[in-house]
Amino acid sequence: MQAVQSEPALNFCQACTVRNRSICADLDDQEICLLNAIGRRKTIAPGEQLLWEGDDAVLVANVIEGVLKLSTQTAEGKEQILGLAYPSDFLGRPFGQTTPYGVEALTETQVCIFQRADFDRFSREHPKLAHKLLERTLTELDRTRRWMLLLGRMNAEQKLASFLVETTERLAPANCSFVPSDGPQTIELPLSRQQIADVLGLTIETVSRQFTKMKNDGLIDVSGRREVTVLRPKELAERAS
Amino acid sequence: MQAVQSEPALNFCQACTVRNRSICADLDDQEICLLNAIGRRKTIAPGEQLLWEGDDAVLVANVIEGVLKLSTQTAEGKEQILGLAYPSDFLGRPFGQTTPYGVEALTETQVCIFQRADFDRFSREHPKLAHKLLERTLTELDRTRRWMLLLGRMNAEQKLASFLVETTERLAPANCSFVPSDGPQTIELPLSRQQIADVLGLTIETVSRQFTKMKNDGLIDVSGRREVTVLRPKELAERAS
DNA sequence: CGCTCGGTTGACACCAGTCAAACGATGTGG
DNA sequence: CCACATCGTTTGACTGGTGTCAACCGAGCG
Structure with a gap:
């Protein structure tokens, strides 16, 4: 100590x-x-x-x-x-x-x-x-x-979508700019891929694949390692089920 | 109401x-x-x-x-x-x-x-x-x-073993008899197979298969639907990891 | 240049989910 | 008493999602 x-x-x-x-x-x-x-x-x-x-x-x-x-x-x-x-x-x-x-x-x-x-x-x-x-x-x-x-009932896609939705919500007041909640929004993830995997009860590979899938589907944009832009918040929330 | x-x-x-x-x-x-x-x-x-x-x-x-x-x-x-x-x-x-x-x-x-x-x-x-x-x-x-x-990190076997260990512990004081903790102990499950599955984030079939497996391995004995005897508490606790 | 580190991608295996059938105990009606 | 339905459970065959192992990528750095 x-x-x-x-x-x-x-x-x-x-x-x-x-x-x-x-x-x-x-x-x-x-x-x-x-x-x-x-x-x-x-x-x-x-x-x-x-x-x-x-x-x-x-x-x-x-x-x-x-x-x-x-x-x-x-x-x-x-x-x-x-x-x-x-x-x-x-x-x-x-x-x-x-x-x-x-x-x-x-x-x-x-x-x-x-x-x-x-x-x-x-x-x-x-x-x-x-x-x-x-x-x-x-x-x-x-x-x-x-x-x-x-953890108990969602598949990998739902888990990552839920994580992104919640992280966006909880990080939003910090940025504090009044962003329309249904427009694109950029956040800086406080977690590495491995840590996201640990949060969601997945492996790093599965998390990475889901990121790639969401990017290809046009739901999000991944610029740097930590930077994510949510392009379609509504569709993302739907996938979170 | x-x-x-x-x-x-x-x-x-x-x-x-x-x-x-x-x-x-x-x-x-x-x-x-x-x-x-x-x-x-x-x-x-x-x-x-x-x-x-x-x-x-x-x-x-x-x-x-x-x-x-x-x-x-x-x-x-x-x-x-x-x-x-x-x-x-x-x-x-x-x-x-x-x-x-x-x-x-x-x-x-x-x-x-x-x-x-x-x-x-x-x-x-x-x-x-x-x-x-x-x-x-x-x-x-x-x-x-x-x-x-x-929920996030255990497989089906570990989940069921954990569940049986915890249930035995929490139901024990009700029976109130002073049973040596490392000897066989019989409990009446308060949950159906489906409910156990819902607790553990599994399906009823997987739960059933794990029960059968543990019975065949001599760890437990399943008499009625709700009655389970833990034959080897220590080994069970080990499987709970 | 080569090293490290975090992340991505691919090939494959395997555990658990899904669908379906059968079982056994219990209850009902003829 | 038997025939039949119902319910919770078990078992089997098959599938698919996710874990595992391994190779590769790209940025940062000495």
């Missing part, structure tokens, strides 16, 4: 870009101040790990900027990505003993981290925060369950 | 068999009394539905006895079971708008139901309950994520 890149305890929260979307949203200025005192900002480079599977859960965090993956491995060493975390998402396992999955940054990422003990205490004393956390966890559970449908 | 089989408002909670395991565990007698006043017991027959996918979420519930399934469907009508609920588990979507999955009883089931509005209010006023609910939801999220690994 490496040293935390701490910064002086100024009130970062007031200028925080996810202030109104994260679990802190319902707290008043005074409470924010208290929370600010126990939290620290940290920047994580792509590929760097924030939490390790099986470790004691000593940290929790809010995602401020960037994308991270939560993943676990089978006994044979195959990876399965359990979920992706975007800005305003919450990371970690409060009130738990061990972290049940690894967390790794996919892009340049900024998080707001707390010692778990501090955070646990704070949330016990501030039901508003605990309540927000509960709502968020319930939402995350719903999203995860929808992902099960994808 | 049918009428609730309500009973006079005696204090059922005091005699509740899941009193110490459910989300009510941390409440004191006075709080239990208040909760008791807004809850109702209800018995559900196998096959009967408690919540409908897409409905307004008006009910939440604790499972007291029996097994239920949470499920959703693809556009093509294939079913995917998202999870199973056992005694002491919590059902429903507090603080949400619509129920994101259907809930149906698999066995004769007893639940303790609340109007969502009542429950939401109660949990806001009693942080102890909200906290238990949060812990439980976090645990459920972890369990669901482990299930994703099964």
Whole structure:
């Protein structure tokens, strides 16, 4: 576990870009101040790990900027990505003993981290925060369950189409330009082909073939390795079934 | 939505068999009394539905006895079971708008139901309950994520083995006899072959073939349709990988 | 220039899905 | 009592999608 890149305890929260979307949203200025005192900002480079599977859960965090993956491995060493975390998402396992999955940054990422003990205490004393956390966890559970449908019942084409639709949606507010939702839209994928395969429960070859097929069908355009333009969002959504 | 089989408002909670395991565990007698006043017991027959996918979420519930399934469907009508609920588990979507999955009883089931509005209010006023609910939801999220690994990365044999291992574990305390965990153990499956297939993201034929294979390999014994004896728990756990 | 790395493409194998038939337990009506 | 239908399950034959293995491509870099 490496040293935390701490910064002086100024009130970062007031200028925080996810202030109104994260679990802190319902707290008043005074409470924010208290929370600010126990939290620290940290920047994580792509590929760097924030939490390790099986470790004691000593940290929790809010995602401020960037994308991270939560993943676990089978006994044979195959990876399965359990979920992706975007800005305003919450990371970690409060009130738990061990972290049940690894967390790794996919892009340049900024998080707001707390010692778990501090955070646990704070949330016990501030039901508003605990309540927000509960709502968020319930939402995350719903999203995860929808992902099960994808893994259990969809074929490769439907999986990739679903992935592109969801990624476009979740990345859109970051670009923030008001793009008509049925027109072409370009996104930069935060994941490599291998990582997409791990998310979808496929192999890299199958993912690659599906990309090529969609390109040939005129649904998408693939410029660089990470750059994808969705040409026909509606048809793509249809293929996601 | 049918009428609730309500009973006079005696204090059922005091005699509740899941009193110490459910989300009510941390409440004191006075709080239990208040909760008791807004809850109702209800018995559900196998096959009967408690919540409908897409409905307004008006009910939440604790499972007291029996097994239920949470499920959703693809556009093509294939079913995917998202999870199973056992005694002491919590059902429903507090603080949400619509129920994101259907809930149906698999066995004769007893639940303790609340109007969502009542429950939401109660949990806001009693942080102890909200906290238990949060812990439980976090645990459920972890369990669901482990299930994703099964759906995304395991083959049919590993899936069925995992299913039998988990079902044996979760059904064991109900039988309550102290069986040595490495000896033979008989359980009555709460699911049909088709439902097992829906849980594991397989077809009924594949499930059936895997049952036959495990029987021939001497790992299990299949007496009736629902009765399975695990002969070699350790080997079974190994196949679950 | 050659190396590495991520991605693409091809050939092939195999697991699980599909379709179809048969089985066995249960129930119904004559 | 038997004939027959029904339902969940099992078994068989075949297909096809996806995994596996391997070769190749193209960009970046020393």
